[in-house]
Amino acid sequence: MADPLSFEALASSEHVLSSAENFVLYVLLEAVAxxxxxxxxxxxxxxxxxxxxxxxxxxxRLEFVVEAVKFLADNLTEDDKVSIVAFADKAKVIITPEAARDKSAIKRAIDDIDLLEIGGGTQMALGMRAAIEEVKKNLSGDRLNRVLVLTDGQTYEETACI
Structure with a gap:
């Protein structure tokens, strides 16, 4: 059974004016096991x-994504299974869970992401489908099974379906 979660919130303001027509409030919600x-x-x-x-x-944007994935690589454990998919018009698995055991291999693949010939458009569904297939290969109730999409969300003539 999974451990219970508690939630902690940090708001940008202690008070919200009910008479304010437009009021922006930022909230950081942290889930802690x-x-x-x-x-x-x-x-x-x-x-x-x-x-x-x-x-x-x-x-x-891509520079920030590259830094985030390098941070992820530095924090992986031996028990983690991670695959990395890059996409544009086409999707390509650039790191498999087996290759991800070598943190320097992840960093090299990420540093060389510009060299991939996968087009310039955005077919997000292709990237998500490839990652889902990779996660399914190691699906387990003892693991946190997830797909993390790092994108600016701008698609162009999206035609693929998941």
Whole structure:
């Protein structure tokens, strides 16, 4: 059975004016596992989907994604299974769970993401489908099975279906 979660919230303001027509309130919600498990975390079965389309080069978006994935690589454990898929017009698995055991291999693949010939448009469904298939290969009730999509959300003539 999974450990219970507790939620902690941090708001940008202590008070909200009920008479304000437009009021922006930012809230950071953090879910924290509270269990007797000794502080460890459940092993990951993670499919990371990276948008490498043309719009990701605007405002250094792809650079930030690359840094985030490198941070992820630095924090993986031996029990984690991670695959990485890059997509634009086409999708390509650039790291399998077996290759992800080598953190430097992940970083090299991410550093070389610009060299992939996968087009310049955005077919997000292709990337998500490839990551889902990778996660299914290692699906387990003892793991946190997830797909993480890193994108700016701008699609172009999306035609594929999941």
């Amino acid at each position: 509270r269990g007797a498990g000794g502080g460890g975390r459940v092993p990951l079965n993670l499919g990371v989907v990276i948008d490498r389309s043309g719009s990701m080069y605007d405002e250094r």
